Amino acid sequence: MKETVKIKSKKLNVFYGEKKALSNINLEIPERKVTSLIGPSGCGKSTFLRCLNRMNDSIEICKVEGQIFVDEQNIYEKNLDPVLLRARIGMVFQKPNPFPKSIFENVAYGPKIHGLANSGDELNNLVEVSLKKAGLYDEVKDRIDEPGTSLSGGQQQRLCIARAIAVSPEVILMDEPCSALDPIATAKIEELIDELSKNYTIVIVTHSMQQAARVSNQTAFFHMGSLIEVGKTEDVFSMPKEKKTQDYITGKIG
Template sequence: MSVAEQLENSGQPEKAVERKSKVIGKDITVHYGEKQALFDVNLAIPEHQVTALIGPSGCGKSTFLRCINRMNDVIDGCRVGGELTVDGVDIYRSNIDVVELRARVGMVFQKPNPFPKSIYDNIAYGPRIHGQASGRGEMDEVVETSLRRAGLWDEAKDRLEEPGTSLSGGQQQRLCIARAIAVNPDVILMDEPCSALDPIATARIEELIDELRERFTIVIVTHSMQQAARVSQRTAFFHLGVLVDEGETDQIFTNPKDERTQDYITGRFG
């Protein structure tokens, strides 16, 4: 049913019409205990595109990201209000299986966090618990495809039994991306995936993100405006828990409607 859900709340409906929206947030509010972190955010995330969430620290962009796979559930005292749909299904409905949701909405974190297991087992972890591969041969295949898609196969194929932690930082992050891909999700959330990496590793990940968008819908939180401009097709600007501006990346960076967006991307604050 998600086909024609239109972006009636977004700033640029006429350009987004071509693609169907994968994730739609309506009036999303988030409280951490007494403190409100998000105020009535309305955002639609189109399929097979990269959507960048930008904004100064503490603006709520990571909070919004973590709403999409309900990772906020892990945090004590966190309450989410509003309606968030993935493929038209409200994921905060009581009968939603969170575990299943997270298998469909994968996530890559700020700091590479490979499990203290072998590279092979890191990739196989997800498919194994979801029973997606039966037998060693099938699993080998899943591992290889995932590593290939994450651009890590050539570097890792001879050392699959070595611990994931023995890789370099950039390789570890690609391993984490491969691990997320292995479960074959629809959406991949990335929370500042390059902030712990050097520029070369960052460039590789950015290339990778661009390749991955053919198969997956990607939402990326980033502190780097250049990165947002390079990798994303759509950009949403958050400030103080409010979604200030949202639209095509080109338009946001060349011709922002809101003065605060203008100030932020030109470096006047943030």
């Protein structure tokens, strides 16, 4: 099957002040597949992820050069509104960050600000569907008005995923979504990622190579701000082309 490319970066350079965080990244991310970004700490993988929905805009000293195309549209074009972009590209963070509101309000937040539901019933329905997609509905359906912060860590993270899904994004970015979770909660999130990849393009940053191997179709290895190698996950892990990749996955660097 021919893969369609959802996101494509061209000659992407990112600077934090004087420091160059990413240099000349050319990466294609296929649609409705899971792409994992691996590499040692500080290699720029999270920076790359945050470029994809322009979250780096809020960091004043951050400067981005080059182009990123989402569906053939350059998102660093001058007149592109990052607010609309972020509605299309959802994000889940390292630490679960539910808003200090009820579970319902957390999920309803996005639809409300984007005016996606015309009536209360529609909103209820949307929240329910999103929670179901995130595999959380059965656990919280009786306490949907309790604060989101009262949930366990893994449930909070799935709540954040439900919140992201609620605005029907095309892409979901995940920045080490399991690093604050225990193995059981991690397994649940990984199952969920697998399930979600049928409908969404997912880009996940992870420190765990096992996780990358388990959940992703494509793996990109970053080192010192450069993209070293990208390819099918099985290929990258079983027969890496680059020596650095081999060193990293066998634990010699990192």
